[in-house]
Amino acid sequence: MERIGVQPHSVAVVTGATSGIGRSVAHQLAGAGWTVLVHGRAAERVRATIESAGELPGRLLPVVADLETLAGVGELAGQVRAAAPDGVDVLVNNAGAAFDRHRLTVDGVERTMAVNHLAVAGLTFALEPALTGRGSLPRVIMVTSFLERGARPAAEWTLSSGWTQMGAYRTSKLVDLAFTYALAREWAGRVDVLAVDPGSVRTGFQRRAGGPLRLIGLLGKPFMAGPERPARTILAAATALPGHPTGSYVRAGAGGRGDSSALSRDPDFQREVLAETRRHLGLAPS
Incomplete structure (x- = not known):
């Protein structure tokens, strides 16, 4: 396999790496010689992901945690x-x-918002001191979704008013994308922060989600791409290839950069999201 953007002893963390896009990203990075920390909620699934990779130039190491809290x-x-x-x-x-179905976590946040945004932000902030980079700036890649377009901003992250599965998912991705842009500005010159939209991908995500997303997954499966293509796009964004500067929105299968929703790109909204995120995480204002 081509060694993509590899530096000596390059280390990556991939969350949600036991299936779909995350699994493909982990395997491709290890195939390119990286050490990859493979995250999942269940130890047996993480172990199976590592074992299924076979012999690769890099290493796959397990990390296990539930990101709902x-x-x-x-x-x-x-x-x-x-x-x-x-x-x-x-x-x-x-x-x-x-x-x-609607439910709050022990932290008082609707579960979709908790996993898709608050956990992302919390992990990113917690690992900031560990983001060192070798030969170039370290990079944080946020896997987003085109479904953020048309989402409505949430007054409260409990999403208790008029909750729907699709509405919660869209809103969580909108909030996380606005956070991505705000963080890219705040960390400019220290850490590159990018968003990657994988497009419609054929994985087990929709089936596990249930509800309307399960039906969408079943009906749309013949028209969806496999996880390998967006994984290659994530690798290109993650390994600092030209054309993907910090703050970029990168679309898989669309020739590179594109535009997200106008609301996600609104600086005032981004600042609101960043401030609310810090409040939920118990961090001081930036």
């Missing part, structure tokens, strides 16, 4: 720091979820 995010951050004491070059925030 901030306590789980803290556990994962601790495992990453222990497994990669010399630092991390790339963090791929791929883990995501959708649910078929």
Whole structure:
């Protein structure tokens, strides 16, 4: 396999790496010689992902945590720091979820928002000191979704008013994308932060989500791409190839950069999201 953007001892963390896009990203990075921390919620699934890779130039190491709670995010951050004491070059925030009913986490946030945004932000902030990079700036990749277009901003992250599965998923991706842009500005010159939209992908995500997303997955399966193509796009964004500067929105299969929704690109909305995120995480205002 072609060695993509490899530096000596390059280390990546890939969340949600036991299936679909995350699994493909982890395998491709290890095939390119990277050490990859493979995250999943269940130890047996992480182990199966590592074993299924076979012999590769790089290494695959397990990290296990449930990202539905901030306590789980803290556990994962601790495992990453222990497994990669010399630092991390790339963090791929791929883990995501959708649910078929409304429920709050122990942290008082609707579950979709908790996994798709608050856990992403919490892990990214927690690992900031470990993002060191080798030969270039470290990179954080946020896996987003075109479904953020048309989402409505949430007054409260409980999403208790008029909850629907699709509405919660769209809103969570909109909020996380606005956060991505805000963080890219805040960390400019220290850490590159990019968003990758994989497009419509054929994975088990829709089936596991249930509800309307399961039906969409079944009906749309013949028209969806496999996870390998968006995984290659994530690799290109993660390994600092030209054309993907910090703050980019990169679309798989669309010739590179594109545009997200106008609301996600609104600086005032981005600042609101960043401030609300810090509040939920118990961090001081930036």
